[in-house]
Amino acid sequence: MTSVNIGILAHVDAGKTSLTERLLHTAGVIDRIGSVDRGDTQTDSHELERRRGITIRSAVVSFTVGEVKVNLIDTPGHPDFIAEVERALGVLDGVVLVVSAVEGVQAQTRLLMRTLARLRMPVLVFVNKIDRRGARESELLAEIRAELTPATVLMSRVTGLGTPLARASARQLAQQDFAGELAELLGDHDDAFLARYLGEGPEPTAADYEDALARCVRAGEVHPVFFGSALAGTGVAELADAIARLLPQCSGSGDGALRGTVFKIERGWAGERTAYVRLHSGTLAARADVAFHRPERQGAVTGLTGRCTAVEVFERGAALVERTAVAGDIAKLRGLKGIRIGDRIGDRPGEGAGPGGPQLFAPPTLETVIRPTRPGDAPQLYEALQQLADQDPLIDVRVDRTQAEPRVSVSLYGEVQKEVIKATLAEEHQLDVVFEDTRIICVERPIGIGAAVEEIGSQSRTLFWATVGLRVEPGEPGSGTVFRRAVEPGSLPAAFHKGIEEAVRATLQQGLHGWEVLDVMVTLTRTGFASPISTAGDFRRLTPLVLMNALRQAGTQVLEPVNGFELEVPAEHVSTVLLTLAECGATVATTVLRGGSYLVEGHLPARTAREFEQQLPGLSAGEGVLLTRFHGFTPVVGAVPTRQRTDSNPLDRKEYLLRTFGRL
Known part of the structure; x- marks a missing residue:
């Protein structure tokens, strides 16, 4: 049996969890549909989720459509839990993006779609709540094409829109308007199909249309749009069929080396860790010895091993069965002590270990x-x-x-x-x-070049049997920390080189003002040791003193985070809101009238974003909707914020030595 791993993403309250319940019911997995309001859904199993009525942690359920097993990951919709969405995206084959037929395209929806487009992730769009008063069809489809993606094809028609009798029915190729619309869209992305459609070869059959649509969807080039209602169930069967037909599938074979990605960790009643893993290739059985690798900060990788005591695979809803996991499965692993989110099972990252790479969404700024x-x-x-x-x-x-x-x-x-x-x-x-x-989290960047060295035989003789010289200079934007060696590799034992580099990366977590130092290039310029007296510990302890001396010479600039914002506000309140934005230091880029509301976009300092968010309900009669996202950093104007140090303070030599040798 083949399998496909999908996620359901949406702005909060668009109906993700309700759609999950309906898909499980349509597939015959559950007899009764749970309710978010009642707190009895399959995926919101945490008591806090049930009480608040929102998804906080990703949850996995499974169902079958024909001969295809679907593993579904329900993700949070609230922006405060965007990290959960990011972890899920790394293990998915495709996504169902839910849009409310009443509220339409919202700020979080736009952010999600931009990220999915960047990943070229296959996306099916499901317009939910067609049975709600105020639901829209043609106007909303135009909105989706204008604000999410123009490469859409409407897969269903709605009758009784905005009433309890609303129904969605699939469009058929026998309908000339649908065939022409689909052919035109597919022709923009599939030259072979276009040639046949224009008469160069046999006329395309229904199967050809289907195959071309699946190819374009799987390539992230075309996005089918389905209308329906998760609560009423209409349109959901057609969506489930499309998930099985159009999204990329995994064969389920056990061929190839073991590769997997850990995307979620749970704690058991005794404190033991359970890892959720998506297998990309190979097989994994209970009582097997497993190698796993951890991508660390700034590109380093740590290799670990452990014994997997139990392997469980999702079958029919949230139920688990103990069996060997194969490629495409979502499995729960027990017994791997110390395993963490982001760890890669099997091959080292960079050796085909599956999805990963750069962070998709911004890190926390508070x-x-x-x-x-x-x-x-x-x-x-x-x-x-x-x-x-x-x-x-x-x-x-x-x-x-x-x-x-x-x-x-x-x-x-x-x-x-x-x-x-x-x-x-x-x-x-x-x-x-x-x-x-x-408070906001700032960063530091070097603004000049600095160098420092300490040698055996000088003032460090009786303290550290090590010679270390370092040069610090600005790096390329976005480069993080780059560590280079301008000394012969054989000038030191490998353990000493490793000790210096690890100490450099750890020390730069707190710069001259206490903030993490980014976009910095550190070059090892001088080394020396005294055999057999010197140890790696001498180099680890001396390096922070040398590095901070060099950084002090270079100087650093403190930068604060800036958020991009999207704001929807009723037209009658836009003047007041724009004035307040200006008072909060915002820069407005665009102001577009859409219906009875304005869509305002621009940039806002993170330090004032919370203040503005708290004022917004009063400024907009409770109707303003704000979404902020990390945009970048900008130099702090005025007093430079500092952060209290949590290390041994290598900026103060006396304090550092006293703490290092346990005298303070």
Whole structure:
């Protein structure tokens, strides 16, 4: 049996989870359709999800359409949980993008479609809620073509639009208008089909139309649009059939080397980790020894091994069966200690280990300090946050142990995510916590060139048996940290070279002002050691002092994050909103009238985005809709923000040495 892995994506409240329920019901997996309002859906299994009525964590269910097994990943729609969407995209064969027939194309929908187009991901569009008052068809189709993609073909017609009797029926090739419309679109992307359609060879048959459409969809060039209602069930069978016919499939064979991607981690009742893995090739059985590799920051890769004690594969809804997993399966693995989201099973990344690559969405731009209300709960809080970081590594738990009472901070996308973390800590770990004020996360970039060296035999003689020289200079935008060697590879043992590079990358997590240093080139210019006295530890401990001396000479500039924003606001309130945007430091790029509302786009400093978002309901009579996304960094104007250091402070030689040798 072949298989296809799909995701359902949408703006919040467009009906993703309801569509998942209806697909399972249509496939005969469930007898009763769950409700988000009742909290009894298959995919929102977490108590917090049921209570809030939103999807927070990705969930997997499975069903069969004909001879094709469909693994479906339901993803969050709220922007605060966009990281969950990104992790899912790395393991999907195709996507169903849900659009509400009433609200239409919304800000989050546009962001998702732009990302999918960048990936050339096969996309089927499902217009939901055709039975709701205010539902639109031809106007909405024009909106989809204008704001999402022009390469669309309408696959269904609607009768009774906007009423409880609304029905969607599939368009047929026997209908001349549909055949002509489809042929014109396919001809734009498939030269062979176009030639036959124009009379160069046999006239295309219905099967030829079908094959050409499938090729174009799988290449991410054409996007079929289906209308329907998840609650009423109309149009869903046609969508399910299209998922099986048009999206790329995996043969399900066990051929090839083992390759897979970990996209989700859960904790069991005893704290053990369970990994969700999409297999790209090979097979994986219980009690097998497994190699897995972890892409680290700035391109490094860590190799690990473990024994998989159990392998379970999704079958019929959320049910699991114990069997050997094959290519195309979504499997739950137990027993691999220390495994994390993003790890690659089998071959090393870069050797065909499946999807991955650069981050698709922006990292969090906010951070906050979390304190337990009971001081004695600090160790339990740190452990609980580490478990949450297993599920979402981007929260980036940081601990400042230089204070009498350690301070724990996390990175965030927004206030809803903060509320979810607080509720999760209370319900799952019995921890009551308070958050300090949220602040933006800045970065530093070098602005000049600096160099420093410390040698054996000088002031470091009795402290570190190592010679290290480093040069720091600005790197290419977006390059992160580039480490180079201007010394002979054999001038040091390999372990010493490795110790220097690892210390460089770790030290640059906190620059002159405490922020991570990006787009920097570090060159190793001088080395020396005393055999057999020198150790790798000497190089690891000396490198931060040398590096920060060089960075101090180069100087750094602090940059703050800037968000791109899309704002929908009623026409009668646009003047007031634009004035407030200007007061918040925004730059407006476009203002377009669409119906009775304006679509405003531009850029807004992240530090004022929350302030504007809080004012927006009052400015727009509660009808304004704002979506922000990370756009880039811009130099800070005015007072330079600093971040409290959490390391041994290599900027202060005396303090660093005292901390390094345990005297402070």
